[in-house]
C-alpha cells in the first residue's frame with residue numbers, strides 16, 4: 001500500500017512538479033515531520049520534571065495521532081486525487097481536544113476547574129463538526145456552516161485571550177503566563193490558517209465568492225493550506241509546551 005502510486009506520482013522527472021505532486025509532497029513531508037516530532041517529544045519526557053511529564057506526553061500524542069492520519073491521508077490522496085476529508089476531520093477531532101487538555105493542564109496549578117476543560121472541548125467539537133458538514137455532507141451551505149464554526153472558534157480564542165485561561169495563567173507564575181500568551185497567538189493566527197483553507201476548498205468560498213476559480217483543483221489548494229497549518233500548529237504548539245516544561249523543571 002505504501003508504494004501504490006496510481007493516479008498521482010509523487011514526482012515525475014519529465015513533468016516536474018505539478019499541483020497534484022506538490023499536494024502529495026506536503027502530505028509526505030507532513031507524515032515525516034509528525035513522526036519525527038513524536039519521537040522527539042516521547043524521548044524528551046524523561047528530561048522534564050515529573051509534574052510536566054503529562055504535558056509533554058500529550059504533545060507527543062498530538063503529533064503521533066497526526067502522523068498516523070497523515071500516513072493514511074497521503075495514501076488516500078495519491079490513490080484518488082481527492083481530499084481525504086474524513087481522515088482529516090477524525091484527526092482534528094482527536095487532536096484539537098488534546099490541545100484543549102494542554103491549556104487545562106498548564107492552568108490547573110492555578111486552579112483551573114474541569115468545567116473549563118469541557119467548555120474548550122465542547123467548543124472545539126462544535127467548530128469541527130460544523131466544519132465537516134460544510135466541507136463534506138452539505139457543501140451547498142458551506143458559508144452557513146463556516147460561520148457557525150467560526151463563532152465556536154472565536155469563543156475558544158476569547159477564552160484563551162481574555163477569559164478563564166488568560167486570567168488563570170496570570171496567577172500561575174510568569175513562565176506559564178508567557179507560554180499561554182504564545183499559545184494564544186497560535187490560536188489566533190495559526191488556527192486562522194484553517195478557515196482560509198476552507199474558503200479555498202468549498203464552493204461558498206469567501207462568503208459566496210469562490211477564491212479558486214479552477215474548481216477541480218480547489219481542494220488541492222485547501223489541502224496544502226491545511227497541511228501547512230497542521231505542521232505549524234501541532235509541532236509548534238507542542239514545542240511551546242515542551243520549552244515551558246523544560247524551563248519550569250530547571251527552575
Ligand SMILES: *C/C=C(C)/C=C/C=C(C)/C=C/C1=C(C)CCCC1(C)C
Pocket residue numbers: 092095096127128130131132145146147149150153191192194195198230233234
Ligand atoms: C491540529 C489541528 C488543528 C489545530 C485544527 C484546527 C482547525 C480549525 C481551527 C478549524 C476551523 C474552521 C473554521 C474556523 C471555519 C471553517 C471550518 C474549519 C473547521 C476549517
